[in-house]
Amino acid sequence: MILDLKKLKLRSVNEKLQNIDRKKNKRDFVISNPEGNHAICAGLTENIDVTIKGHVGYYCAGMNQNANIIVDGNVGTGVAENMMSGKVHVKGNASQSAGATAHGGTLIIDGDASSRCGISMKGIDIIVKGSVGHMSAFMAQSGNLVVCGDAGEALGDSLYETDIYVKGKVKSLGADCEEKKMSKKHKIKLKELLKKAGSNIKPEQFKRYGSARKLYNFNIDNVSNY
Amino acid sequence: MCGIVGIYLKSKKFEKSLGGMLSKMLVSMESRGPDSAGFAIYNSDKNKIYKYSICLNDMSFEKFKKEMKKKVKLTNIEKNSDHVILKSIEKPNKILPILESYQQISLVGYGKSIEIFKQVGSPSNVVKKFNLDNFSGTHAIGHTRMATESAITTDGSHPYSTGEDECLVHNGSLSNHNNLRRKLKKNGSKFSSDNDTEVAAGYISDSLKKRNLKQTLNKGLSDLDGFYTFIAGTHSGFAVLRDEIACKPAVIAETKDYVAISSEFQAMAHLPNVNNAKIFEPEPGIVYSWGK
Numbered sequence: 001m002i003l004d005l006k007k008l009k010l011r012s013v014n015e016k017l018q019n020i021d022r023k024k025n026k027r028d029f030v031i032s033n034p035e036g037n038h039a040i041c042a043g044l045t046e047n048i049d050v051t052i053k054g055h056v057g058y059y060c061a062g063m064n065q066n067a068n069i070i071v072d073g074n075v076g077t078g079v080a081e082n083m084m085s086g087k088v089h090v091k092g093n094a095s096q097s098a099g100a101t102a103h104g105g106t107l108i109i110d111g112d113a114s115s116r117c118g119i120s121m122k123g124i125d126i127i128v129k130g131s132v133g134h135m136s137a138f139m140a141q142s143g144n145l146v147v148c149g150d151a152g153e154a155l156g157d158s159l160y161e162t163d164i165y166v167k168g169k170v171k172s173l174g175a176d177c178e179e180k181k182m183s184k185k186h187k188i189k190l191k192e193l194l195k196k197a198g199s200n201i202k203p204e205q206f207k208r209y210g211s212a213r214k215l216y217n218f219n220i221d222n223v224s225n226y
Numbered sequence: 227m228c229g230i231v232g233i234y235l236k237s238k239k240f241e242k243s244l245g246g247m248l249s250k251m252l253v254s255m256e257s258r259g260p261d262s263a264g265f266a267i268y269n270s271d272k273n274k275i276y277k278y279s280i281c282l283n284d285m286s287f288e289k290f291k292k293e294m295k296k297k298v299k300l301t302n303i304e305k306n307s308d309h310v311i312l313k314s315i316e317k318p319n320k321i322l323p324i325l326e327s328y329q330q331i332s333l334v335g336y337g338k339s340i341e342i343f344k345q346v347g348s349p350s351n352v353v354k355k356f357n358l359d360n361f362s363g364t365h366a367i368g369h370t371r372m373a374t375e376s377a378i379t380t381d382g383s384h385p386y387s388t389g390e391d392e393c394l395v396h397n398g399s400l401s402n403h404n405n406l407r408r409k410l411k412k413n414g415s416k417f418s419s420d421n422d423t424e425v426a427a428g429y430i431s432d433s434l435k436k437r438n439l440k441q442t443l444n445k446g447l448s449d450l451d452g453f454y455t456f457i458a459g460t461h462s463g464f465a466v467l468r469d470e471i472a473c474k475p476a477v478i479a480e481t482k483d484y485v486a487i488s489s490e491f492q493a494m495a496h497l498p499n500v501n502n503a504k505i506f507e508p509e510p511g512i513v514y515s516w517g518k
Contacts, residue, residue: 036492054501055491074505076491077475095475095507114507115472134472134510 229255264344463517
């Protein structure tokens, strides 16, 4: 079914997609003429397929559960923010805060993601085929961030337990983020993640980064700084 | 919040439709800035005529025209809503003191190619009021304002022009503008409002006396403290700069015919062939510029 945003109101399109009957067989949708609108496909809960033909604005596929959403274009700030499950695949570039605070699901970005990609992520798997901007994975708590290109300044600042894999250069690491050993377990996980994104790059080409865990607890040696 | 937009035409193909293109961009940025709007449009005249953009405020056009006929060698004087474009071969150092002697009016910009119009009210009303759709030109910059640190007035509206054919629009806020204003005033810069962006515009004009636009903006990275995405226009083109934290958005679309920039992609969705454009976000702390 084609939903044309030139003819239909955004709110009615979102309402329709948010209320798909479980028993319905029609579970394939195409949204045409998105024209940079915000919050397209926000709050979907059903296992449906949606393809958006064109560039979208902010918070596309926010809070997604179960749905499989493909964006055939670029996305604005906060794509798949707070996603719980399902899959979001962006064929173009993403703006800042892609996958912010997301608890689960998979976000694939074929192009680049700008600053703060995966900020405060809580379990999502993010695979970026291009590069990411500064402060990516800031305060990231769990899940995986895979970057096939380069990473900007202060990668993984104040990181908790997210694993970060970068193939290219890292401009600088943030506070408490350090390079870690790539064990067999991590190579298997990374291979599986790359496969999800349709990439056959070898895991050996990546470096792994994680938390040094020095900011977890208050360090008594720093008491004079307060 | 605020919305900023700009178009630089690489070919002559869209010169006649530049006003219409910018007008739609401004209207779609209404949600980011409903308080006031303004635009600067460049149409390079090859002759030696200067154009002075003036907001009449409470003064009547007839009275103003009469006064100017007495004091200025006029080439043309044209009314557009509450603004006037005064054309003269006389140079700014002669005309500006004359205009400054009238306290009711405000000079919004001057130069050989720039015309500036700005007013309070929603962007859709402002573009209608000045008939932006009918303008042609080579490049143009616009702004929709959500007022934060100074009042909703014409003087508080963007674009700010503090030098010949120069203008600046800004999304963000500066935190060291008071200090900087004092320094610039000592060097002879003049300001007409308490607005932070006017200070940045003054800073750019002051620096352009010694440097080119790219060098000026690079220096601005260390001198201007705060959040910003700037579009700075000159007679030949414009430049874009985001601060290094890059909280304020910007997206650029480039085709073989034009370069467009706006706060959000939706402002550019109507532009010709935009879906095949090269679309990217300007990286923080890097000056991007287009021009001849």
